[in-house]
Amino acid sequence: MAQNGKPRKRAVRVTVSGAGDAQALVAAAVASAAGTGALGWVRDDGDGLVRAHVEGEPAAVDAVVATLETGAGGRGFEIDRAKVEGHEQFAIRGVSAGRFVIAEHQASTHHYDLRLEVDGVMRSWAVPRGPSLDPAVKRLAVQVEDHSLDANVSERPPGPDGHGSIVWDQGPYEQGGRVRWPEALDRGHAVFVLHGAKLEGGFALQRTGRGAPPQWLLIKRRDDWARPGSDIVAERPESVLSGRTLADADAEAEAEAEAERDA
Numbered sequence: 001m002a003q004n005g006k007p008r009k010r011a012v013r014v015t016v017s018g019a020g021d022a023q024a025l026v027a028a029a030v031a032s033a034a035g036t037g038a039l040g041w042v043r044d045d046g047d048g049l050v051r052a053h054v055e056g057e058p059a060a061v062d063a064v065v066a067t068l069e070t071g072a073g074g075r076g077f078e079i080d081r082a083k084v085e086g087h088e089q090f091a092i093r094g095v096s097a098g099r100f101v102i103a104e105h106q107a108s109t110h111h112y113d114l115r116l117e118v119d120g121v122m123r124s125w126a127v128p129r130g131p132s133l134d135p136a137v138k139r140l141a142v143q144v145e146d147h148s149l150d151a152n153v154s155e156r157p158p159g160p161d162g163h164g165s166i167v168w169d170q171g172p173y174e175q176g177g178r179v180r181w182p183e184a185l186d187r188g189h190a191v192f193v194l195h196g197a198k199l200e201g202g203f204a205l206q207r208t209g210r211g212a213p214p215q216w217l218l219i220k221r222r223d224d225w226a227r228p229g230s231d232i233v234a235e236r237p238e239s240v241l242s243g244r245t246l247a248d249a250d251a252e253a254e255a256e257a258e259a260e261r262d263a
């Protein structure tokens, strides 16, 4: 017993290999955690591999571990001590939370629109310099109003007003972190994993100012997909839908307009 009279919290990492029904094992771990108050996460990594981080009061942790061990059915089961990370939920990791999209947008200013699907809307930020895969680079992200789910499903060549946009990257994303979404966004620190054509791996959005509009920083997390020193928006300027850059689209639109005038 700790001095405050509560049992000391503990944390473990569990790996089950050769799980017969990984989905069922994930569901059983979630049910066990819900019943005991254990926190952390579980994920199905495919090929019968299920990994979990479990933390909380020892009896709660033991219950979830027992559930996972039963699911291992005498096949691979490994358990290691881990650090208590302060989770506030028991999450299923590795599942899509919806779509993310990053559009390159020429409006009154040139910027990138970052949108994440959350509860039926696209939460949106304007990122003047675009995302980076370099964890040392922090990019300003200005929160803008929510958009509809069909925002940036198509592209618009710059018209006579000079406005246009391309879909610079898109794909599914996973919600991560220790706090349940959308509360994580409300509290100003959200961690997520992108599975795009250009952007892969963990990112964080950290709110730095509550002014109007609220300012955030978009930061690549240090993981296998981090590329220190890289500049992905310069390296890969093209649309993932059409292969064209915003400048290509601009030139084409102008050529078309010229052809129409000549016709």
Ligand code: MN
Pocket: 105, 107, 111, 112, 113, 126
């Ligand atoms: Mn925009």
